[in-house]
Amino acid sequence: MKKWQCVVCGWIYDEELGAPEEGLAPGTRWEDVPADFICPDCGVGKEDFEMVEI
Amino acid sequence: MNENSAPIVVIGTGLAGYNLVKELRKLAPQQDILMITADDGRNYSKPMLSTGFGKNKTADELAMASAAAMAEQLNIVIRTNTRVTHIDAAAHKVFVGEEPIDYSKLVLAWGAEVIRPRVEGDAGDRIYSINDLEDYARFRSAAEGKKRVLIMGAGLIGCEYANDMANGGFEIDVVAPCEQLLPSLLPPEAANAVQHGLEGLGVRFHLGPLVSRIVHDGDELSATLSNGETLKTDVVVSAIGLRPRLDLAIKAGLQVNHGIVVNRQLQTSEADIYALGDCAEVEGRVLLYVLPLMASARALAKTLSGEATEVSYGVMPVTVKTPVVPVVVSPPALSVSGMWQTECDGADVQAEFRNENGELLGYALTGARVMNKVALNKELPAILP
Numbered sequence: 001m002k003k004w005q006c007v008v009c010g011w012i013y014d015e016e017l018g019a020p021e022e023g024l025a026p027g028t029r030w031e032d033v034p035a036d037f038i039c040p041d042c043g044v045g046k047e048d049f050e051m052v053e054i
Numbered sequence: 055m056n057e058n059s060a061p062i063v064v065i066g067t068g069l070a071g072y073n074l075v076k077e078l079r080k081l082a083p084q085q086d087i088l089m090i091t092a093d094d095g096r097n098y099s100k101p102m103l104s105t106g107f108g109k110n111k112t113a114d115e116l117a118m119a120s121a122a123a124m125a126e127q128l129n130i131v132i133r134t135n136t137r138v139t140h141i142d143a144a145a146h147k148v149f150v151g152e153e154p155i156d157y158s159k160l161v162l163a164w165g166a167e168v169i170r171p172r173v174e175g176d177a178g179d180r181i182y183s184i185n186d187l188e189d190y191a192r193f194r195s196a197a198e199g200k201k202r203v204l205i206m207g208a209g210l211i212g213c214e215y216a217n218d219m220a221n222g223g224f225e226i227d228v229v230a231p232c233e234q235l236l237p238s239l240l241p242p243e244a245a246n247a248v249q250h251g252l253e254g255l256g257v258r259f260h261l262g263p264l265v266s267r268i269v270h271d272g273d274e275l276s277a278t279l280s281n282g283e284t285l286k287t288d289v290v291v292s293a294i295g296l297r298p299r300l301d302l303a304i305k306a307g308l309q310v311n312h313g314i315v316v317n318r319q320l321q322t323s324e325a326d327i328y329a330l331g332d333c334a335e336v337e338g339r340v341l342l343y344v345l346p347l348m349a350s351a352r353a354l355a356k357t358l359s360g361e362a363t364e365v366s367y368g369v370m371p372v373t374v375k376t377p378v379v380p381v382v383v384s385p386p387a388l389s390v391s392g393m394w395q396t397e398c399d400g401a402d403v404q405a406e407f408r409n410e411n412g413e414l415l416g417y418a419l420t421g422a423r424v425m426n427k428v429a430l431n432k433e434l435p436a437i438l439p
Binding site: 006007008009010011020021022023040041042043044 | 069073099101102105118344345347348349373375424425426427428
């Protein structure tokens with residue numbers, strides 16, 4: 001399980017926790033997050049996220 | 055000279071400037087672009103300055119790329135440590151001192167400046183504001199080896215810093231002349247939940263008085279509040295507010311109000327000058343947040359590449375980075391009337407602002423209730439449809 005961070009605003013997506021408030025169940029891998037997902041804090045798309053080391 | 059051969063000039067390399075240029079480069083691969091910045095031009099995410107102590111990140115670690123790397127990546131010219139001193143809109147030139155620089159279009163993305171507190175005493179040199187990466191670096195070195203921090207202000211930045219520096223191991227006093235935390239964003243019940251959470255981390259709040267005087271007292275600082283109370287501390291952070299930078303815009307004859315006045319195309323009162331981000335007032339709204347800034351960057355990139363585009367703001371909830379009690383808030387517009395309806399369960403508060411017809415116009419969620427934001431967002435009207 002990895003963590004991903006939005007390079008624009010710093011929002012973190014933790015695969016283990018998912019993001020239930022965004023409709024992503026715990027354990028959802030980043031590659032399985034829909035392509036049209038946008039950062040809940042700043043509105044950028046998946047291409048603007050970077051993987052962060054755990 | 056033919057002004058169309060002059061570059062698009064962008065003043066400012068913060069989130070607004072860089073994200074605009076990133077979007078513009080996608081649409082206009084050949085366009086000459088010159089960015090001018092008064093600082094070192096490093097690319098960083100300003101919201102991350104509020105979580106740097108908890109994550110123990112230095113300024114260098116928060117910087118994602120140097121100006122040179124950004125210039126190469128975006129195929130642009132960036133002039134760093136360069137301050138524009140004058141704008142001549144009629145001649146389509148900006149000046150750096152005596153040096154004129156031609157532009158075809160000019161974009162003002164120079165952000166907001168901190169409001170400086172008026173405090174008596176001889177310790178003005180120990181009062182820090184943190185509004186950019188260089189400020190953050192200065193404050194981190196000032197706080198090195200220190201134990202106590204006094205924060206002036208209980209707004210978004212004051213609360214975020216209180217949480218972050220408490221996580222970073224500091225003892226925190228917060229002094230603010232208001233009755234509750236986040237007074238412009240939250241109803242009292244939600245503010246109380248955040249206050250209790252922060253107090254659980256050891257943060258002490260002094261709500262009501264101002265800091266009136268700070269003096270050196272041996273190695274420490276002594277702060278006198280307007281209610282007579284005295285606090286001992288080691289270093290002071292002022293987080294009493296930001297306001298759009300207007301000086302150069304006023305001198306250039308641009309229309310200003312709270313911010314630089316722009317229309318939905320982000321065009322100022324001069325046809326070839328645009329503004330976005332924290333310095334801009336879009337149809338009466340100055341919103342110092344990332345979400346409207348990104349929407350503006352995308353719309354303005356289209357306009358500058360030849361496709362006139364109006365910016366739309368959908369629902370724009372604000373996240374307050376206080377991890378001890380998470381907060382998401384979509385404040386109702388000042389002009390609307392209605393009432394807060396609030397459910398509280400410890401740190402979990404759900405407050406909904408509805409008008410007499412029951413329509414949702416704003417909300418504030420704390421703790422576990424932030425889960426409900428997606429459902430509430432669907433009910434909210436767009437800010438600028």
